[in-house]
Structures are given as C-alpha cells and as structure tokens.
Amino acid sequence: MASASSPDGTAMAGQGVYNCHAAIPAAGGALALPLFEQAARRIELDDGARPIVIADYGSSEGRNSLSPMRAAIAALRARIGRERAICVCHIDRPTNDFSSLFVTLAGDPDSYMRNDPHVHALAAGRSFYERTLPGEYVDLGWSSYAAQWLSRIPRPLPDHIFPDCATGAVRAEFVRQSAEDWETFLTHRAAELRPGGRLVVAQPANWGEEGPGSTGMSGIMDLTNVVLADLVSAGMVTAEEYAAMTIPAFPRRRGDLLAPFAGDVPFSGLVVEHCDVAAAADVAWREYERDRDARALARKRARFVRAVFIPTLMRQLDAGRSDVQRAAFADRLEAGLVERLIARPMPLSLAVGSIVVAKQIDVQLRR
Ligand SMILES: C[S@@+](CC[C@H](N)C(=O)[O-])C[C@H]1O[C@@H](n2cnc3c(N)ncnc32)[C@H](O)[C@@H]1O
Numbered sequence: 001m002a003s004a005s006s007p008d009g010t011a012m013a014g015q016g017v018y019n020c021h022a023a024i025p026a027a028g029g030a031l032a033l034p035l036f037e038q039a040a041r042r043i044e045l046d047d048g049a050r051p052i053v054i055a056d057y058g059s060s061e062g063r064n065s066l067s068p069m070r071a072a073i074a075a076l077r078a079r080i081g082r083e084r085a086i087c088v089c090h091i092d093r094p095t096n097d098f099s100s101l102f103v104t105l106a107g108d109p110d111s112y113m114r115n116d117p118h119v120h121a122l123a124a125g126r127s128f129y130e131r132t133l134p135g136e137y138v139d140l141g142w143s144s145y146a147a148q149w150l151s152r153i154p155r156p157l158p159d160h161i162f163p164d165c166a167t168g169a170v171r172a173e174f175v176r177q178s179a180e181d182w183e184t185f186l187t188h189r190a191a192e193l194r195p196g197g198r199l200v201v202a203q204p205a206n207w208g209e210e211g212p213g214s215t216g217m218s219g220i221m222d223l224t225n226v227v228l229a230d231l232v233s234a235g236m237v238t239a240e241e242y243a244a245m246t247i248p249a250f251p252r253r254r255g256d257l258l259a260p261f262a263g264d265v266p267f268s269g270l271v272v273e274h275c276d277v278a279a280a281a282d283v284a285w286r287e288y289e290r291d292r293d294a295r296a297l298a299r300k301r302a303r304f305v306r307a308v309f310i311p312t313l314m315r316q317l318d319a320g321r322s323d324v325q326r327a328a329f330a331d332r333l334e335a336g337l338v339e340r341l342i343a344r345p346m347p348l349s350l351a352v353g354s355i356v357v358a359k360q361i362d363v364q365l366r367r
Pocket of ligand 1: 012061092144
C-alpha cells in the first residue's frame with residue numbers, strides 16, 4: 001500500500017485513457033490560453049541562436065497541451081521567424097505515461113510538431129516540487145490543472161476522500177500544505193525561468209473568498225465518497241483501505257494564489273501580471289441540454305473521475321490485491337457513480353484560477 005503522504009500517489013490513468021476523458025481540464029486550461037499567447041508575445045528574447053524553451057509542468061499524456069503549445073509557438077514564430085529552434089519540455093512525475101505523450105505528439109492531427117521541423121519535444125520525469133530543468137533555462141512556462149496536486153497528504157481525511165470537503169482543523173492542515181506547496185512550486189519555477197520569462201498557471205480553484213467556499217467538484221466527490229462507502233459495506237473495500245483514501249489535491253482561492261506576492265519585494269524575483277478566478281465551460285452539460293441523455297452525461301462525469309482520481313484511490317488498496325481485484329474495484333466504483341449521477345443530473349460550476357507571473361530582469365542589466 002502506498003503511504004498516505006506518498007508524493008507518488010497522483011498518477012492519472014495511462015494508455016491514452018486520460019487523453020480521452022480530460023474535457024474538464026481542457027475547458028479549464030482554455031480560459032488561460034489567451035494569457036499564454038500574450039505571454040509568448042511579451043517575453044524578453046535575445047537575437048541569438050539558442051533554442052527558445054517552453055516548459056509544460058504536469059503534462060500527463062499531452063493532448064490538452066497541444067492547443068496551448070501551438071498557440072505559443074505561433075506567437076513566437078511571428079517574432080523569431082521559422083528557422084530558430086523551439087524546445088517544448090514536458091514535465092511530469094516519473095510514473096506518468098510518457099509513451100502515450102510522445103505517441104500523441106507524433107500522431108495527433110492537432111500536434112504542435114506538425115509542419116514545423118524546428119520544434120523539438122523533450123520530457124523530464126521529475127516532481128515539479130523539485131528543480132526539473134537547469135537554472136534560467138525556460139523562456140515560457142505553462143501549467144494546467146496540475147499545481148493543485150499536493151506534494152503530500154498532511155493527514156488522511158477521516159470520512160471523505162476530497163480535502164475541499166473537509167472542515168475545521170483537518171481543512172486547516174490542507175490549507176497550510178497547499179500554501180507551502182504553492183511557494184515551493186513558484187520558487188523552483190522562478191529559478192528555472194530566464195529573466196524576462198513568463199509563467200502561466202491554470203488550476204481548479206475555490207470560488208469562496210470567505211469560508212470553505214466551493215470548487216464546483218464537491219457534488220461529484222460527495223457521490224464518489226458515497227459509492228466508496230457502499231463498496232465498504234459490500235466488503236469489496238476494507239475500512240482500513242478506505243481510511244487511507246485521500247485525494248492529494250486542494251483547489252486554491254484567488255487570495256491563496258496571490259499570497260506569496262503580498263510583500264513589498266517580488267517573490268523569488270517574480271511579479272504578478274494577472275490573476276483571476278473564472279468559470280470553465282461545462283461541455284458535457286451543454287451536450288445534455290441538447291440531448292437530455294442522463295446516462296451519457298453520467299458516463300462522461302464518471303469516466304473523468306476514473307481517469308483522474310480512481311488511480312490515486314487504487315493505490316491505497318492492499319498490496320496483496322490482484323490486478324483482477326483492482327480492475328473490479330475501478331469498474332464497480334465507476335458503475336456505482338454512473339447510477340448515482342443518472343439520478344441527479346447536475347451542471348458543474350467549475351472555478352478555474354489563472355495566474356501570470358513574470359521573472360524580473362535584474363535592474364542592473366536593464367539599459
Ligand atoms: C489532471 S492532469 C493535467 C494534465 C494536463 N496539463 C491537462 O491540462 O489536462 C495533472 C497532471 O499533473 C501531474 N502532477 C501532479 N503532481 C505532480 C508533481 N508533483 N510533479 C509533476 N507532475 C505532477 C500528474 O501526474 C498529472 O499528469
């Protein structure tokens with residue numbers, strides 16, 4: 001069994017499954033896409049021959065990175081011409097399915113590699129809570145739906161799986177962990193950014209400025225928790241396994257995103273150019289409004305939960321469990337969620353926090 005505080009407990013479903021069921025992150029990331037294009041137009045560029053470096057922090061299997069990378073490359077090409085090399089570095093945990101990522105880059109009709117022989121894709125399998133790339137290496141950074149994953153679980157939740165549903169002292173520990181991780185994330189990105197570079201981060205957020213607020217995901221996570229309780233009652237999951245199941249993700253509020261920048265001096269040389277919390281489009285709900293197919297809506301929601309959260313929950317199943325038992329757990333959880341969701345079709349009011357930071361140019365270097 002993975003330890004409850006294991007930093008390696010957050011892999012998405014592999015073998016292309018994440019790519020197929022990631023419409024919710026795609027809609028969230030789309031909100032920050034114009035900011036990323038603008039950042040590509042604003043970064044400081046020398047007129048040397050070194051490759052321009054774009055970093056994609058928390059890429060998963062890559063499909064949702066195609067559109068932002070394409071937009072940034074187009075903006076850069078308008079500035080640097082067609083010949084200068086551009087390197088796109090995809091960073092994720094060592095357990096990420098990087099094969100699916102490279103297959104996507106090679107074969108997807110929307111790949112940013114198409115028709116540009118001077119764009120090169122690289123990958124780094126390392127936690128973004130560490131230094132992942134050399135110092136002052138990155139011109140432009142992007143991170144979508146990844147920075148909300150915490151480096152550790154401060155303590156397992158006693159009766160839920162989703163920290164945003166926690167209250168009181170337990171919630172306070174997640175707030176502290178989330179604040180620490182956000183500073184760590186920014187500190188490493190600051191070291192990796194070139195002076196004049198930009199970093200754009202989009203992540204699931206919490207609407208409320210006061211009180212626990214809401215992320216828009218709480219309803220679905222409540223239902224997932226109810227189905228898990230059913231599986232415990234049915235003897236499919238032990239009480240110990242359930243007790244260790246906590247998703248290490250915590251959506252931040254706008255104030256949390258801005259907290260490191262509250263002082264008089266720039267945080268690690270970074271200054272904020274933009275920060276907002278806005279609603280992502282609920283594409284599945286729009287489709288439901290057209291076709292009124294509650295089962296289809298429920299299946300889309302449940303497949304998203306399976307692709308993003310169930311692999312993390314499965315890590316808490318006892319190490320002695322067979323692959324067949326693990327697959328049966330995932331199938332039963334998904335099927336139970338579909339049945340619950342059919343009974344309650346609901347739109348999601350998904351909050352997305354977007355922030356753009358610029359690495360300051362040393363005043364002495366400015367002319
Ligand atoms: C929900 S997926 C987002 C993928 C993609 N960026 C998108 O917008 O759809 C989150 C990704 O962040 C990665 N991730 C989580 N914690 C990480 C960490 N500490 N270091 C690197 N990657 C991490 C996960 O492995 C996963 O691939």
